[in-house]
Amino acid sequence: MTLLLIALLLMLAGGLAALAAGRSAWSARLGAGGAVTGGLAGLAAALRVLLGGTPESVRLPWSVPYGSFHLHLDALSAFFLIPLFLLAALAAVYGIGYMRKAAHGRNQGPSWFYYNLLTVSMAVVLVAHNGVLFLTAWETMSLASFFLVTFEHEEPRVRAAGWMYLVATHLGTAFLVAMFLWLGHYAGSLDFDTFASALAAAPPAAAGGLFLLAVIGFGTKAGFMPLHVWLPEAHPAAPSHVSALMSGVMIKTGIYGIVRALTFLGALPAWCGGLLLAIGVVSGVLGVLFALAQHDLKRLLAYHSVENIGIIALGLGVGLLGRAGGLPAVAVLGFAGALFHVLNHALFKGLLFLGAGAVAQAAGTRELDRLGGLLKRMPWTGLTFLIGAAAIAGLPPLNGFASELLVYVGGFRSLLQPVPRLVLAGAAVVGALALIGGLAAACFAKAFGIMFLGEPRHADSAGAMEVGWTQRIPMAMLAGGCILAGLLAPWIIRGLTPVLRQLLPATAPEAISGAVRAASALERIAVTGVGVLLTIVIATLALVRRRLLADRPVTVAGTWDCGYARPSPRMQYTASSFAQPLLDNFHALLRSRRGGTPPAGIFPAPSSFHSSTPDSGQRYLFNPLFARLAGLLGRFRWLQHGRVHLYVLYIAVTLLALLLWKLGGS
Amino acid sequence: MRLLALLQPLLALLFAPLLPGVINRTKAFFAGRRGPPLLQAYYDLGKLLRKGAVYSRTTTWLFRAGPLVTLAALGVALLLTPLGRLPAPLAFEGDLILFAYLLGLGRFCTVLAALDTGSSFEGMGASREMQFAAFAEPALLLGLAALALRGGGWSLSSLLSGLTEGLPGGGPALVAAAVLIVFLAENARLPVDDPNTHLELTMIHEVMVLDHGGVDFAFVQYGAALKLWILGALVVGIVLPLPPGSWGLRAAVSVAGLLGLAVVVGVIESCLARLRLLRVPQLLVGAGALAVLALLVALR
Structure with a gap:
């Protein structure tokens, strides 16, 4: 615990020093330095608890009614801390180079202060063991991120996004306050330790009601549909390293809240699992559909966060249904898949937002239809973005596939139970994940293919240059993380065992470790084994081709455009045209707006077309x-004069x- | 039995290019032509493998990696594919998800390689391929889920070898119809895509590989033949009962079943016109509906 406190103090100190340094170049160095050293210390603290298995606790004096400064670092908290510290440190390194260009000579100090404050408050949210402390940290987190989102506050669009975020997050917090008050009513205290035993004596309907409050309150932060509306506004408005942190980790504090609530709400009825499952299906499918309809890269990524939160909710729903039905194998697969996806989403979504920032800076625009041909101009960003795109599309053998596979298998297991409720749930999971997978692959084929491949569609991207090393290294490390988390999946699943024990207190430890072993064996063959096999086959084929082409002519020519003699970059397919046929099938859900002047007559005048898909x-x-x-x-306005x-x-x-x-x- | 199962991928590697030959001969028969030789696909592959290469100056390393990754993904998927009702060399619960996603990996790489050329035609094909795959994937997985509900294990191999009775009725027949539609769509066959068309505007799969040539194109064509074999083996596994007997006899029956399926594809292609592109999603959603119906029948 001391190590964790040191980590938090290091970050705070770095943030304050950056604030004090103000306009000098030291503010970025001090701020990022605090985030990196604090992040490393925090990672060590979290890993020690997760691997060592003994929870650590500390109570500091704090004179607030019903409050106590009670920090408790158990396996569940430690697991959520790992992506937080990892991404906070890497995004901070990226932020040094990014902010140098983005700040336009403005004072960076406050931005770094809020960045570190956001990281510290998220860490406190994850380890707080008292309701008042939790809500204080939660509010600090929301406010720090609000100030980060509104960094470019001279733009009206950014101010509107920040305002919307502020309202949404406070509405969510209101539900959380209600939840904690209700819990305190039964327990007589707001300490998390007292909740579980107090709820055991409470009426059974109370647990369901509390669960609903938790889903609404935490779901607003996590971005469950339809509570997600702030997400596609706030994430594009923030600087890219902040978007990475917010999308990769901050929205996961909502997931953490729900999972933490599951540990003390006792045996919840099956409808709770069904509710999470339904939320997962809706968020997952609609999230990816709205992502496909976006033209702005960061908005597209923000909607993909909604989709991935949906996949996590699907996993939690399967886990909860398994827990309610007394099926440890199903419960372990669902919960393990959801938790693993939390880690994986932090890796690839962090990477993709950093890549989006690099593209936006290099090309000066985030409009997909103005980009193109960037892989040649930005090879590092391109390669890492490709790995992130393949990972988020759930392609083997990367980490996104490893976690989605567990949720899938949980769905199949649930399908094969002789209980109609579980069969229905299983079929919903399998069908929804298959649809989400296909649509996500289409969306990232579009995003990557239009941005990085082909010829530049506009002069901006023709002159794009690769970003500096401080920005490349974090992206490369996150891309490496996506590959490693896939190949090491069998061992990561085993590391989840103590967390799963916390979530399944009524299940025998042997049953849990048995199910974990089975899941780990599945990952070993389906992800690690297949990854190695694919690499070998690809390498062999590459060697064969090189041998065959060794003494033959290999020439370069223009793209074959079916006999047309003067192909130009403007004739290329665009992101809008790529997605439009697919989106037309879902017009009833998306309600895209279209406009422009179609070509008319024999000698048409210049024509135009534009479309937009508001939420x-x-x-x-x-x-x-x-x-x-x-x-x-408005009727009460007479009170205000x-x-x-x-x-x-x-x-x-x-x-x-x-x-x-x-x-x-x- | 397990060791002999290792021979099945070998059979696929050897005989997969025979399937397009059979389809084309059947179509020629219906059209009253003599048609290309049965082994035409082998001749084409041999010729392509002896050629040099021409790459577009728009393309990057990704364009050259595309055919390799696609073929490798199909090769690994082959290890999971049962030959009809004969179990695959590699089978575990959850392999059908890996199977579907390996096909997805291959598709993703083909599509990116197509977009890498910057050609509007290839972009069109890429867009269509992803669109149809997004609808085909749920139909395939839900169909297999319906088979899993019949009890027994739920690896791809045990699903198919568990279908012990003769020709399918009820649920499995619905699944067979759904998987057949997926098979036709994924392999760019009529009524989804016309492999014989000469108009790039209307193509799907063929237009995506316009710029590949030589060795790369040989990989692409061989991959297409393997995909025909892989998904065809699923259809055959659902439909065709196996006689009791030695592995050799059962394998021969399964391969004959695959060739029979190729004849059926030829007949379908001779009798049907291509659907309008707007209608294709409806066909695939129809396949999904059949799969859901099969689920309901299995629950009864």
Whole structure:
């Protein structure tokens, strides 16, 4: 625990020093230095607990009613801390080079301060063991990320995104406050230790109600559909290394919250698993569909976060159904798949956001249809982005496949149970994952293929240059992480055993380790084995081709365009045209807007076409809802007229009323 | 038995290029032509392997890696593929997911190699391929899930070898129809894609590999033949009962079944016109619906 505290202090100190350094070049060095050293120390602390297995705890004096500064580092917290510290350190290194260009000579100090504060507050969220402390850290995390999102606040679009994020996150927090108050009502304390035993005595309906509050409150942060609306706005607005941290780790604190709630809510009924499963199907399928419809690279990636959160929710749902049905094999597969996907998503989504930042800086735009041919100009970014794209599309033998495979197998296991509920759930998981997999592959074939392949579609990308080393190395390390997490999957699954024991307290430890061994054996053959085999076959084929071509003419010519003599880059397929036929099938869900002037007549004048796909959740759910609310609340506007003496009167009257109430009560 | 199963991928590697030959001969018969020799695909491969290479100056290393990765992914998928109802050399619970995703890996690389050329025609083919695959994948996996519901193990091999009774009825017949549609779509056959068309605008698979030549194109063509064999073996496994007897006899029956399937494909291609591109997703969703129906029948 001391090591973890040292790590957090190092980060805080780095952040404060960066703030003090202000405009000097030292602010980036100090800020990133604090994040990297703190991140390494924190990684060591988390790994020690996860591998050693003994939870550590510390209570510091804190005089807040119902609050205690109780930090508790167990296997579950340690597992979530690993991607946090890893990505925070790597994204900070990337941030040095990125901010030098993005800040335009502006003071970077506050940005680094909030970056480190965000990392520290996320770490405290993950280890807090008291409701008040948890909510304090949660709020700090939300505010720090708000200030990071609004870094380029002179742009109205960024301000709007930040505002939306602030409202969304506070609405979510309101549900969490309600949840903790309700829990405290039963337990008489807000310490996490007391919840489990207190809920055992509470009415069974309470656990279900608390679970619903947790799903709404934490789901807003995680980005469950339709609570995700802030995500595609806030992630593109933030600087890229912050987007990587927010999308890779911060939204996972929502998943952590739900998983933590599962440990003390006791034996939840099966409908809770069904609810998570339904959320997973909706978030996964709609997330990837909206991603396909986007033209802006970072918006596309943000929607993919919704999709991946959906896959995690599918895994949690399968796990919960297995737990409720007394099927440890199903429960272990579901939970292990979900947790493993949390780690994997941090790796590849962090990588992809960093790559997106590199492209945006090099080419000056994030519009897919203006990019092209970047693989030749940015070979490092291109190769690492390709690995990230293949990983997120779930292609073997990378890490995305390794975790999705577990959820799939959990779905199949559930399908084969003689319980109709489980059969239905299993079929939903298999069908949804298959659809998501195909659509995600299409989306990343589009994103990578249009950005990096072919010829530049616009002058911006023709002049693009590779980014510097501080930005390349973190991307290369994350890409290596995607490959390694796939090949080492059998051992990573074994490392999850203590976490799974926490999630399945009613299951015999032998049953859990048996199921973990089976899952590990599956990964060994389906991911590690296949990875090695694929490499050997590809290398052999490459050698054969090299041998065959050794003494033959290998020439270079233009692309064959079916006899057309003057092909130009403008004739290439674009991202919009690539996705349009697929999206037309889902028009009922997406409701894309189209406009422009079609060509007309025998000698058509210049014509144009444009399309946009605003978020359905925002358009059809939240905008009408908030408009209605604004109308209702507008009736109270007569209370607000900006005269200070009247506000003082309100305060005095309220205090008087409270005093009278208190007197009458006693 | 296990050792003999290792011979099955070998059979596939040897005889897969025979399938397009059989299809083309059948189509020639229906059209009243003599048609190309049965072994034409082998001659083509031999000729292509003796050629040099021409690469577009737009392309990168990815264009050259595409055919290698695609062929390698199909080669590994071959190890998981049962030959009809004969178990594959490599079988474990969960292999059918790996199987589907290895095909996906091959497709992803083909599509990226196509986009690497910067040609609008190849972009068109790439877009269509990904679109149809997104609909075909759920149909395939749900169909196999329906077979898994019949009990026994649920590796690809045990699913098929578990179908002990004769010709399928009820659920398996529905699955067979669904997998047949997936087979036709994934292999770019009529009514989804016309391999004989000369108009690049309407092609799917062929247009994506326009720029490949020489050794690379040999890999692409050989991969296409292997894919025909791999998915065909699933169809044959669902439909064709195996006689009791030695491995040799059963393998011969399965290979004969595959050749028979090639004849059926030839007949389908001679009798059907290509669907409009807008209709293809409906066909594939129809395959998915058949798979769901099979699930419901199996639950009964």
